[in-house]
Amino acid sequence: MAGEGGGPREVAAQGWFDRAWQWWQRARGVPGYERHTLLLVLKSTLAATLAWVVSYYVLDASSPAFAPFSAVLIMQVTVYQSLLQSLRYLAAVAAGVAMVAALGFLGGPDLLTFALVALVGLAIGRWPALGVQGSQVATAAFFAFATYASATSGTEKVTQLGQIILLVLIGCGIGVVVNVTVAPPMRYRSAEYGIRSLSTALVELVSDMYPALREGELDEERCRHWRSRAEQTGGLIAQARDGFRTAEESLYYNPRRLLRRHRGRASFEGYGAVLGALERSLYQVASLTRSLHQWQEDEEGRHDDRAFLLGYADFLEALAQIAQVLGTVDEDSLAEQSRQLRRLADEAQRCCRTVTDGASRAGLPLADPTRPYGVLVVECTRLMEEFQHASDVLQRYAGQEL
Incomplete structure (x- = not known):
């Protein structure tokens, strides 16, 4: 027969609920880590949802996830960082996609071309001007290469690669706009x-x-x-x-x-x-x-x-x-x-x-x-x-x- 206090699972669940309730009370009560975290989660959710609506329902893109991913990625602690990182991220993605376009049309979608794409993308990613977004050059290049390899015609290849840059631009734009207009972070x-x-x-x-x-x-x-x-x-x-x-x-x-x-x-x-x-x-x-x-x-x-x-x-x-x-x-x-x-x-x-x-x-x-x-x-x-x-x-x- 279980004790009046409930079993271990009930006690653990009650403890988790109490901690969550205290966290919520702190977020509501005073400006601090909890409130900043809550605002960041809600704003990121809004930015991702808007980016998905535009990319999936409006543009009917074949890879709509690029837009919400970009919107969340550049949702930084300050407006300044959001602007700076969005520009760096856009530059990194554009460099990766442009490299795939150049090497792909020259060498074709084979294994040697992919190895060359990886080598060049990782090398470009070391460029200090890209900062923490440098790794996105190779990441964008890999996704772009997969898109390039699955396309059936030259026109489709160009369209799909261009669409990646467009989706990233849309995601970054929506992320920055949400960060600026919806409770912009003020860490004064x-x-x-x-x-x-x-x-x-x-x-x-x-x-x-x-x-x-x-x-x-x-x-x-x-x-x-x-x-x-x-x-x-x-x-x-x-x-x-x-x-x-x-x-x-x-x-x-x-x-x-x-x-x-x-x-x-x-x-x-x-x-x-x-x-x-x-x-x-x-x-x-x-x-x-x-x-x-x-x-x-x-x-x-x-x-x-x-x-x-x-x-x-x-x-x-x-x-x-x-x-x-x-x-x-x-x-x-x-x-x-x-x-x-x-x-x-x-x-x-x-x-x-x-x-x-x-x-x-x-x-x-x-x-x-x-x-x-x-x-x-x-x-x-x-x-x-x-x-x-x-x-x-x-x-x-x-x-x-x-």
């Missing part, structure tokens, strides 16, 4: 997502560091952990950069940008300044953690100046506050955020001067490579410059483009 917010991920990583790392500096708890294990975390931020930086490029690219030829209250590339200069500041700051903090870790290995935890470490802890805390605000940068509230950043930057500047002036007055061995003081002072200045620049850029664009 992905620039903010990338900034937020770097800001979170920086704030969490620095927030672990300044209390330990303030309390003088700089043991070797703790410094090694900081160094390991700082060295693992490279992947986050790469993802943030990719997100920023996608966001910027999504504006190209996108009609939705005309509906935005704020338009233009100037806004991305502000986002780019923040992203660059966070990226370089993470590298500089990584240098700082390496110096602290090496110092612990050499000095076995001895610290020469307690006041210097206290001042540095105050500086890192001020930077963490700035990074936290930068991580929540939003075009709709930039004016308020810029005022907050100005106040925090002034406080960080004061802490930075305390560190640099205090190191000089205390006569710390800044030039000694075996001590971290010189590196700490240099990184203090560099970090302040980065955050000050990002703050200045955002203040300049507050109330303008961003």
Whole structure:
């Protein structure tokens, strides 16, 4: 007798249903991966269906699948990529079909001609100008050769080969039109997502560091952990950069940008300044953690100046506050955020001067490579410059483009 909870199949089915329902709720609720995926599937379905109607019912083509295949293939994440890839794909198909026409009429539809078609098609596909569509040269050539070989007359051969190019052109055209007119992808917010991920990583790392500096708890294990975390931020930086490029690219030829209250590339200069500041700051903090870790290995935890470490802890805390605000940068509230950043930057500047002036007055061995003081002072200045620049850029664009 089965238990009240049902058998394994019923439990698995219920779990699958629950996950699907949660996915659907996320797609409906907030813009994100789920909604973008759903829109891409629906738009691709619409483009493929329209292309099939034109190729099969209107043109009565002998190979109508070329049109919907082409429509789905060039349905890219941005309008710009759809246009670029459709041109490359059309060029690749045209090259493959033209090559088959030339070699076929010269050598006939035999095995040696096919081998030559494969060789030339694969060689043309290596042309860098075709990008990721290079492999489509050989693919189109193979389909074109099959069509050429099955045709019974010279006129039919020419007609069928020309029809392939026409169907690809129709499919690409329909795909681009659907992508442009039906909820064209606007990844503007992905620039903010990338900034937020770097800001979170920086704030969490620095927030672990300044209390330990303030309390003088700089043991070797703790410094090694900081160094390991700082060295693992490279992947986050790469993802943030990719997100920023996608966001910027999504504006190209996108009609939705005309509906935005704020338009233009100037806004991305502000986002780019923040992203660059966070990226370089993470590298500089990584240098700082390496110096602290090496110092612990050499000095076995001895610290020469307690006041210097206290001042540095105050500086890192001020930077963490700035990074936290930068991580929540939003075009709709930039004016308020810029005022907050100005106040925090002034406080960080004061802490930075305390560190640099205090190191000089205390006569710390800044030039000694075996001590971290010189590196700490240099990184203090560099970090302040980065955050000050990002703050200045955002203040300049507050109330303008961003």
